[in-house]
Amino acid sequence: MVVKSEPQETSTQAIWRVLESLRNYRLISLGALMSVLLLTIANALTPQLFRWGIDQGIVKRDLQIVIYSAAWMVVAAIARGVFNFGQSYLAESVSQGVAYDLRNKIFSKIQNLSFSYHDQAQTSQLLTRVTSDIEQIRTFIGTSLIQVIGGILTLVVIAILLLVMNWRLALISLTAVPITAWLMTRFVIRNSKFFRQVQEQLSNLNAVLQENLIGIRVVKAFVRESVEKSRYTSLNNELVTANMKTILAIRNTFPFIFLLSNLVTLAVFAYGGALVVNNRFSIGELVAFNSYLVLIFQPILLIGFAAPAIAGAAVSATRVYEVVDATVDIRERADAIAFDTCGGRITFENVSFRYPGATTEALKDVSFETKPKELIAVLGMTGSGKSTIMNLIPRFYDVTKGAVRIDGRDVRDFTLKSLRRHIGIVFQETTLFSGTIRENIAYAKPDAPLEQVIEVAKTAQIHDFIASLPDGYETIVGERGVGLSGGQKQRVAIARTLLTDYSILILDDSTSAVDAKTATEIQAALDEMMRRKACVTFVVAQRITTVKNADRILLIDKGQLVAQGTHEELMQTSPLYGAILESQVKRAVNS
Numbered sequence: 001m002v003v004k005s006e007p008q009e010t011s012t013q014a015i016w017r018v019l020e021s022l023r024n025y026r027l028i029s030l031g032a033l034m035s036v037l038l039l040t041i042a043n044a045l046t047p048q049l050f051r052w053g054i055d056q057g058i059v060k061r062d063l064q065i066v067i068y069s070a071a072w073m074v075v076a077a078i079a080r081g082v083f084n085f086g087q088s089y090l091a092e093s094v095s096q097g098v099a100y101d102l103r104n105k106i107f108s109k110i111q112n113l114s115f116s117y118h119d120q121a122q123t124s125q126l127l128t129r130v131t132s133d134i135e136q137i138r139t140f141i142g143t144s145l146i147q148v149i150g151g152i153l154t155l156v157v158i159a160i161l162l163l164v165m166n167w168r169l170a171l172i173s174l175t176a177v178p179i180t181a182w183l184m185t186r187f188v189i190r191n192s193k194f195f196r197q198v199q200e201q202l203s204n205l206n207a208v209l210q211e212n213l214i215g216i217r218v219v220k221a222f223v224r225e226s227v228e229k230s231r232y233t234s235l236n237n238e239l240v241t242a243n244m245k246t247i248l249a250i251r252n253t254f255p256f257i258f259l260l261s262n263l264v265t266l267a268v269f270a271y272g273g274a275l276v277v278n279n280r281f282s283i284g285e286l287v288a289f290n291s292y293l294v295l296i297f298q299p300i301l302l303i304g305f306a307a308p309a310i311a312g313a314a315v316s317a318t319r320v321y322e323v324v325d326a327t328v329d330i331r332e333r334a335d336a337i338a339f340d341t342c343g344g345r346i347t348f349e350n351v352s353f354r355y356p357g358a359t360t361e362a363l364k365d366v367s368f369e370t371k372p373k374e375l376i377a378v379l380g381m382t383g384s385g386k387s388t389i390m391n392l393i394p395r396f397y398d399v400t401k402g403a404v405r406i407d408g409r410d411v412r413d414f415t416l417k418s419l420r421r422h423i424g425i426v427f428q429e430t431t432l433f434s435g436t437i438r439e440n441i442a443y444a445k446p447d448a449p450l451e452q453v454i455e456v457a458k459t460a461q462i463h464d465f466i467a468s469l470p471d472g473y474e475t476i477v478g479e480r481g482v483g484l485s486g487g488q489k490q491r492v493a494i495a496r497t498l499l500t501d502y503s504i505l506i507l508d509d510s511t512s513a514v515d516a517k518t519a520t521e522i523q524a525a526l527d528e529m530m531r532r533k534a535c536v537t538f539v540v541a542q543r544i545t546t547v548k549n550a551d552r553i554l555l556i557d558k559g560q561l562v563a564q565g566t567h568e569e570l571m572q573t574s575p576l577y578g579a580i581l582e583s584q585v586k587r588a589v590n591s
Contacts, residue, residue, distance in 0.1 A: 011314035018137055018317050019145075021101065025094045032094060035086035036146060040153045042079040044161060047291035049073050055284035087146055095142030102134050106323050114329040115396045116356040123210060128203040129323055133316035140313030144306035151299030151306075158296045165285060169272055173293055176264045180257050180300045184307050194245045195312040201239040208232050246308060261297040268293055329356070330395055332415055339414040339422055342503035343407040344372030344535035346393065351402035353388060361400070362388045363559045370536045370552075375527075377547030378540045379580070380556035386540045387428060389556070390506050393538075394423045406504075424502025428509045428540075430489040437466055438473035440492055444500045456498040459526060462491035494526075505534040509541055523549075544581050553577075 022029050053069030056062060110126060155177060162170035212219060212228055219228055272289055275281035346369070353363040363385050370376055378386045391397050392404050395411050404411045411419060432440050441457060442448045453473065457463040465488060469475045477484065484492070494507070507526075527549075530537040541547045548567040555563040555570065555577055563574040570577040 011311075011318050014317035014321050015140075015310070015314040017321060018098065018141070018313070021098050022094060022141075024101065025097050028090050028094050028097075032087050032090035032146060033149065035083045035090060036150045036153060039080060039083035039087060040150065040157050042076050042083060043154065043295055044157050046073065046076050046080075047288035047295070049076060050291060051282070051284035051288035053284070054287055055282045059283065087150070091146040092142045095138045095140075098141055099134050099138035102137065102320060103130060106130055106134070106320060109324050109326065112328055113326060115391070116329050117326060119355065120357065122203070122207055125203045125207070126323065127210070128206055129316075129319050132202055133319050136309075136313050136316035137320065140309055144309040144313065147299075147302045147306045148310070151303040154295060154299040158292050162289065162292055162296075165289060166272075166275070166281065169268060169275070169281075169289060172267050172271060173264055173289075173296065176260050176297070177300065179260060183257060184303060187307055194242065195308070195315045197242045198239070198246060198312070201235065201242045205232070205235045205239055208235055257301065261300070264297075265290070265293055330398060330416065333412060336415045337413060338418040339406070340418065341407075342422065342535035344370060344374065345405075345407050346370045346504070346536055347403075347405040347408070348389070348392075349403045349405065351389075351392065351399050351404060353392065353397065353400045355397075361559055363392075365402075366556075366559075366561045367402075368554060368561060368564060372535060374551045375530060375537045375539065375549075377550035377553045378538060378556060379544065379547055379553055379577075381580070384556045385559040386556050387508055388559075389554075390425070390508050390538060390540055393504065393506065394420045394425065422501065422503040423506065424497040424500045424504070424534075425506040426490075426493050426497045426508060430486070430493045432477050432484070432489055432492060435477060436471075436474050437469075437477055437492060440477055441473075441495045441499060443496050448499055452499060453495075456495040457492075459498055460491040460495040462488065462495055465491075498526075502533070503535050505530055505537040507537070507539045544577075 049069050049072050053066055053073075057065035057069055106129060159170070159174055159177075162173055208228075208231055212232070219225060268289065272281060272286045276283055276286050348366050348368050351363055351366045352361055354361045366385075366389065378389060380386050388397075392399055393406075393411065395416060398412065406414075433443065438450070438453055439446075441453050445452075450473065454463060457466060457473075466473055466475070497505070497507075539547055539550065544567070547553055551566070552564060553567060553570055554561055555574060557576060562576060563570055565573065571581070
């Protein structure tokens with residue numbers, strides 16, 4: 001799912017917002033409209049040239065008039081070609097610009113959305129909005145919109161010409177216009193839900209594809225290829241079914257439009273032929289009138305064919321603006337100040353926190369305060385709330401109750417950029433980007449010289465491994481770090497964090513994928529750097545051996561701070577701490 005903005009916008013409002021974005025391309029849009037207008041005029045003049053050539057040339061056997069009319073028809077044909085190319089090229093230029101702006105806008109918004117949004121949003125849904133939905137909007141502006149505008153202009157111009165030529169015959173012809181308009185309006189209103197279903201089914205299909213691309217090793221390891229293929233095929237069938245509903249909707253509308261156009265043509269031929277026989281209408285005028293019938297039904301049909309694209313674009317625009325308008329939970333205060341110095345006193349004052357959509361609190365009335373240069377270990381069972389505590393310091397989430405303070409100031413008083421720039425954090429889940437190992441380590445500091453990169457790599461106990469690779473630090477990391485072990489990825493992530501200008505350091509279970517010996521070596525190498533550079537350091541861990549040398553250990557259980565103290569103090573005062581230590585010792589002996 002994707003979290004929706006409130007209040008949710010209607011498809012009509014969303015498509016109007018897309019049209020308003022054309023203001024950014026006024027000159028190109030004006031050029032496209034002028035091309036459409038000139039093309040309409042060229043199309044309208046052609047039947048009159050036919051009438052002139054027939055009535056004044058062929059009927060009166062005047063070869064010179066025939067030649068003149070033919071020459072002007074060639075000029076009109078060239079003009080139609082030029083103006084048709086102009087409208088298509090300029091409309092496509094505008095559509096590409098709007099799509100470019102929307103892609104940048106939605107990507108920028110995704111970057112600024114809070115963790116709480118991404119916790120609930122499906123990646124596949126976001127991908128579909130950035131790709132398929134924006135492409136639908138681009139097609140609407142580049143093709144469908146110009147068809148509709150050109151169609152309306154043609155209808156107006158041709159209707160005026162028909163009324164001037166013969167108002168009775170014109171009324172017979174123009175009766176088809178309101179009937180067709182009513183059919184197309186009903187089509188759009190009744191079937192917009194089908195176009196939304198198509199986009200939603202496409203998102204579901206993309207979700208399965210994405211999961212399988214990411215987890216292909218798991219699929220193969222558990223021999224689940226056939227099951228995943230069946231799941232994908234089932235969703236693919238649902239997508240085809242949704243698409244077929246739109247085809248059926250088109251089938252139930254457009255045959256009536258085609259039948260109506262044929263009946264009108266027959267009526268015009270019959271009535272117009274009678275007028276010619278009675279010498280009240282010339283043959284040239286009848287030919288011109290029938291040519292105008294083609295011109296008047298062509299835009300109606302183009303508008304009709306554009307209707308599904310418009311309906312689809314309206315749905316896509318709604319889905320895109322749902323993301324663009326999504327609420328950003330973590331906002332800066334108007335008077336926020338820069339966070340530039342850290343004394344090392346971080347205070348949790350009766351902090352409670354509940355994740356958006358959750359029914360229970362992840363943290364309950366947690367209070368503690370750190371001292372300068374202190375190494376704080378946060379220990380607890382899986383799901384106890386250790387990582388949640390760490391996520392509140394850089395304001396990935398805001399507290400539900402209470403306050404988190406740095407040197408007496410609420411973290412909400414600081415600008416987000418300055419706060420997060422001075423907090424170095426290694427997440428529990430390691431994410432690497434495509435590129436070289438050096439680029440991954442220097443991700444937050446791209447201009448860092450190689451010497452600094454090597455220094456932090458040594459601290460993270462990953463330098464020797466990198467140096468053993470044929471391309472060293474220029475080795476290309478596979479997508480999501482494929483090609484590196486879990487422990488190697490964690491150590492690269494540690495090096496990446498150590499290279500930043502952090503004042504507060506948070507290591508969130510950052511050595512969970514590393515063996516105990518390497519974890520001890522990393523901890524020893526980090527110890528000096530942490531105490532020298534960081535004003536305070538937090539180490540989140542499940543292994544007591546990793547944190548027993550900490551200045552203080554915070555023991556978390558079911559969202560509550562149940563004990564704190566040194567390793568020796570907790571051994572004597574906390575039954576839970578003793579139980580955790582005993583279980584880990586038994587596990588180590590058994591392994």
